[in-house]
Each structure stands twice: as C-alpha cells, then as structure tokens.
Amino acid sequence: MRLRFLGTGASFGVPVVGCECESCSSEDHRDRRGRHALLLEDDGRRVLIDAPPELRLQLLREGIKDLGAVLISHPHADHIHGLDDLRVFTRGSRRLPMYVPAEFEEELRRRFGYVWSDGPRQPESSVPGLDVMPYGDGDTIQAAGFSITCVRLPHGIHFSYGFRVGRLGILIDANRLPGPARDVFSGIETLVVNALWFGRPHPGHFSMEQAAELGASLGVRRTLITHIAHGTPHAEIARRLPSGSEPAFDGLRVEV
Ligand SMILES: [Zn+2]
Ligand SMILES: [Zn+2]
Ligand SMILES: [Zn+2]
DSSP states (O other), X not given: OEEEEEEOBOTTOBSOTTOOSTTTTOOOGGGOBOBOEEEXXXXXXXXXXXXXXXXXXXXXXXXXXXXXXXXXXXXXXXXXXXXXXXXXXGOTTOOEEEEXXXXXXXXXXXXXXXGGXXXXXXXXXXXXXXXXXXXXXXXXXXXXXXXXXXXXXXXXTXXXXXEEETTEEXXXXXXXXXXXXXXXXXXXXXXXXXXXXXXXXBTTBOOHHHHHHHHHHTTOSEEEEESBOSSSOHHHHHHHSOTTXXXXXXXXXXEO
C-alpha cells in the first residue's frame, strides 16, 4: 500500500497569507503546505482522506484521475471545504461513496445542502454525486477494497476520527489517544499523526514532542507528522525531531 501526502498544513496552510516568518518566507518547496488530505493507494484502488480547500490543486499536482471512495475525518473547514472539487469524479451518472462520521451527517447535509437538494437543477451544471455512508466508533468499513477501522478520538472540545488500515495508524486532528482507542492501534508499524509545532501545547492538537512520544510509545518504526503550522521550517523540524519521527510534506509518497 502506498500513502501519498496531498496536503500537510494546519488550518491556515503554509505560508500563511501576510506572514513573513521563517517558514512562510522559506524557498524550500517542503514549506508550502496545503490543508490536510491523504491518499491511500493499492493496486489501482484509491481512497482519499479529507477534502480540503486546495483539493483541486493537489489532485492536479499528483495526477490523480480516479478515486474509489472518500473518507472524512471530521467536518472542520480545513478538512472538507474542497468537497465541490469531487465533481470531477462523478461526471455522468457515476456516484462516489463518501464515508462520514455518523455524528456529522446531519450537519454535513445542512452545510452542503445544494449537493443533496431535490430542487430544480440548472441544465449543464453539476454537483458532486456523493453517497453519504455514515460510520461510527469501532466500525470497520470496506472503502474501495480497503478495510479501515474507525476510532473516535478527542480533538479539544470537538472530536475527530482516527483510522487503522493494516499496520498503518492515522490520527488526524486528535490531541489524545485514550486507553481503549490505543488498543486499536497496537501492533502498527507506521503512524501518521497531526502536530502543530514544538513546545507550546494546543488544546486540540498534539505538539511535535507529543506526536513523537506517541509513536515511540506505540513502538512504531516510522512516525510521519502532518497538519503542521507555520513558524518552523521543514528542515529545522526534521533536525529537531528524534530519530523515528519525521515531518511529512506535500507530495511525499511512502510505501507501507
Ligand atoms: Zn485541521
Ligand atoms: Zn508564518
Ligand atoms: Zn479539526
């Protein structure tokens, strides 16, 4: 299975509009981070995790022409406001399954009401043909042939879902891994985990130190950090993280 990091930035992206800090003024391509999206690929099957505002640019950059399913971790704007760009995969009568946390189904249908509206449609215009597939805590879904276990995790006063796929663990926008959820991730070899920055804790996200410690405590071989805020350039993050942990960047591909 291959992982492709489509977007590895926190909610503002990097560079942040108007900011001239070290990472925002960096010329290293790894310091240009779109909002979060991740692609799982195996044998021509593809699952997209999250649909951020830069989705179209990410799909073009990576040359992605087809998807089997979309999986949404939680409904924060930086993870879902590119939903309309999924239209390209549902032209004609084609439908795309979109797995969403059951708790958010109603909110999703309200926020993107036009997608599922029964009202009159303008000829020659289109909306994404998405079939909502709700999932809940502990569910194992079959998305485009991938068997994915979904785990509800704390994200400050909100929550988000983490996923286990084989020996891969994915924790997007969580800030803790409580005991029962930890059991789901035991035995994984690769961890993808969100972290904003070094030092200062954030109520809704891991810090770099916490993310690296989590990977070490789970005994994984490789911890890949994503959802990174501006402030510290990629090269410095890579230098400061302990061995076994590394920052991801947009366009990174990893075999797992
Ligand atoms: Zn986020
Ligand atoms: Zn900045
Ligand atoms: Zn979030």
